[in-house]
Amino acid sequence: MNQSFQNKNTQMRIRSIYSTLSDKERLMADFILEHPEKIIHGTINEIAEELNLADSTVFRFTKKLSYKGFQDLKISLATESVNAMKDVHEKVSKSDDEKTILEKVFCSNIKTLQDTLEVIDDIAFARAVDTILHANKIELFGFGGSNVIAMDGYHKFIRTGLTVSAQTDSHMQLISASQLTEGDVAVLISHTGHSKDILEILETVKEQQVATICITGFTQSPLSQGSDISLYTLSEETDFRSEALASRIAQLSILDALYVNVMASLDDKGQASLQHVRKAIQKKRL
Template identity: 35%
Template sequence: MAQNIIEQLRAQKKQYNSTENKLIDYILQDTVRAREATIRELSNGSGVSTATISRFAKKIGFDSFRDFSMSLASATTTLSPVDFFGEITDNDDTDAIAQKVFAGASNALKATVNHLTASMLDTATHYLVAANRVGFFGIGGSSLVAFNAYHKFLRTPLNVIAHPDYDIQLMQAVKLNNHDAAVVISHSGRNKDTLLIAQKLKENHVKVIAITAFAESPLAKSADLVLLSLAEEINFRSESMSSLIAQITIIDTLFTLVGSQLSTRTQDVVDTMRTTIEETRAH
């Protein structure tokens, strides 16, 4: 897995200001030109100052413009934003719409996995395995991902908690401590209720893994580790739909990594659950 900065910029455009978007648009309009450009050439072409470009490179996680430029040079993309995320038009028939919706989900997964690194996933796995308790938190659509995570991780030896009710989530967050870990899920990373949960977790020194689409969101900035779910907004549906699929797949990945690391103990839990669930089925 290697970070594809082109996919990241395309998926996260709306979180940046108008000046930064001028630079992003310039890069996306001709990625070949941008890959080869010096900071002065990017400045002249985009109309953005070299100082702003340098600050932007650091803002999105690079140590310098040189590192940003090297990432641009190694990025691979041949699809326009419309092609990549499946913009739907009035002329599309049923088959075309279905193809574009599935392609959008597939490409959101591709963009997400290309941004993840083994180091990020290893760190997240370590937080989960080392924790006394693991809490999964999310509101609205993200609550579906949180409860899906809870359902999966019940099949591991981990002591996990989750609840669909917000007030109970908040009480659960307050009870966690520095020996615990939490996965907080929010597409925007800006929901005030979710941020209150994250605040309480941080006050108790809980290790927080954020799953969000926006690296500059308040949730991402408060977390110990951020796993980005990348998807771009298109018409007729929110980008959060594709992001939801990416979030669930991140959870699946963490579940598989934890299960692999605790393979024997996980298998024992799974076997016990299968036996118990089988007793509920008619024969």
């Protein structure tokens, strides 16, 4: 593993390679993410027995995470746990004044962006850019708060000169999805990846052989598992802001990065389209 990987905490290491793991490795990965305290206070034999895995499988997985062994993993998780307790003091409290809350919200957003950048799969992201560039039509889907993100994506990609669309009404989204065909791409946005509405869209477009790109926060969600390309966000919930709300800054940034990459690839064609947009908007200004 490279130095960049070794500089990540355990959660980041797992998330950054999760898509490449075998079923047994994912079992171990999920256990570490959900029960780090059991790793800290348990033995390799106890963990292996609880997961019905061989000791050697557990050991090999710790090596895959670039630790020297199980004990090294335990020490790392314990250190991260102490640091997490320190971070609690940086969360917003009722006694904070306006300036303090302002600073904490900005710091939280910065952390969300940094953490998301760490877990983005470079290969998956490059595939997403290429898929968008070669699509006959790009359509963005999202419901509730995710629809705001989808519409922002539409607001960006309409400037590329590519054929792009997005709808706000849930019925219109489903109708529009039914009209997509092979060669088109659907960009599906959902923090949890469990929304019934977004999964209906996924089912509809997959029946028509439409390429799918999802932006979500959960690797094991039905949306992530069913999409051709998955781009993940990583955010934390606080007392005054849900994890879903915190993730939106990362979702917006992923769409920004996709847009800029597409524009860079389009080169003169993209710039010509952007100039047309600017010229048209100029007429609306006094």
